[in-house]
Amino acid sequence: GDSVIQMQGQVTLSENDFLFINCTYSTTGYPTLFWYVQYSGEGPQLLLQVTTANNKGSSRGFEATYDKGTTSFHLQKTSVQEIDSAVYYCAMLMDSNYQLIWGSGTKLIIKP
Amino acid sequence: DMKVTQMPRYLIKRMGENVLLECGQDMSHETMYWYRQDPGLGLQLIYISYDVDSNSEGDIPKGYRVSRKKREHFSLILDSAKTNQTSVYFCASSYRGRAETLYFGSGTRLTVL
Numbered sequence A: 001g002d003s004v005i006q007m008q009g010q011v012t013l014s015e016n017d018f019l020f021i022n023c024t025y026s027t028t029g030y031p032t033l034f035w036y037v038q039y040s041g042e043g044p045q046l047l048l049q050v051t052t053a054n055n056k057g058s059s060r061g062f063e064a065t066y067d068k069g070t071t072s073f074h075l076q077k078t079s080v081q082e083i084d085s086a087v088y089y090c091a092m093l094m095d096s097n098y099q100l101i102w103g104s105g106t107k108l109i110i111k112p
Numbered sequence B: 001d002m003k004v005t006q007m008p009r010y011l012i013k014r015m016g017e018n019v020l021l022e023c024g025q026d027m028s029h030e031t032m033y034w035y036r037q038d039p040g041l042g043l044q045l046i047y048i049s050y051d052v053d054s055n056s057e058g059d060i061p062k063g064y065r066v067s068r069k070k071r072e073h074f075s076l077i078l079d080s081a082k083t084n085q086t087s088v089y090f091c092a093s094s095y096r097g098r099a100e101t102l103y104f105g106s107g108t109r110l111t112v113l
Helices: none
Strands: A003-005 A012-013 A019-026 A031-040 A045-051 A058-059 A061-065 A072-077 A086-093 A101-102 A107-111 B004-007 B008-013 B019-025 B031-038 B042-051 B054-057 B064-068 B073-077 B087-094 B108-112
Touching: A003 A012, A012 A019, A012 B031, A019 A086, A019 A107, A031 A061, A045 A058, A045 A061, A061 B031, A072 A086, B004 B087, B008 B019, B019 B031, B019 B108, B031 B073, B042 B064, B042 B073, B054 B073, B073 B087
Parallel strands: A012 A107, B008 B108
Antiparallel strands: A003 A019, A019 A072, A031 A045, A031 A086, A058 A061, A061 A072, A086 A101, A086 A107, B004 B019, B019 B073, B031 B042, B031 B087, B042 B054, B064 B073, B087 B108
16 A cells, blocks of 8 residues: 655754754655644644655754655755754655555754 | 644554644645654655644544634544654644645654553
8 A cells, every 4th residue: 555654753962063854754645745834732744745756844953855666765854953853754645545654753853 | 923733742542532733824825734754754644624623634544633613723533553653743724725845843742652
């Protein structure tokens, strides 16, 4: 069945470190892929969307890439700051039922 | 002001009690959702509502029911709450046909003792 796997449950970095979070997906359809961010005490909010293979999306210094060949998509940021501490979710929109399938989330901790 | 409001923010109930979680949105979104969030499991869809009185089960509907009598309000009801329903519950909404952009409330942390 359709699924999204987000293996990294937690990532701990120092300020100005490089961030890379990876998700893999499985589907027989044509997915649209997203990254959501959830700050402490809030609900998730859309961070960015990647719609075509090898096309990058970008927002707030974050960049997303999508590799159709490996059915994976990635979130990266060159230099993280303490304010980036949050949980990051990848998600896939199914064109069959137009619903989101969520990864399990990656908690990003930034050491000051 | 685009907002999804959830009440209450925190709730403690005893096992067997009934629980009502309320959600409102001011964007006239047709579609609304209830999710629960547990550590390591991410977001699990409980119910989805496509409009007034048009509700469908999500992935984990057992033990829950919903009510949507007005487009701007969506309620989640737990009849006879169980301890394994302790969780953080999120309500969300989206425009019909724009399911990729969900607007979430701030959540209700429910503890069932």
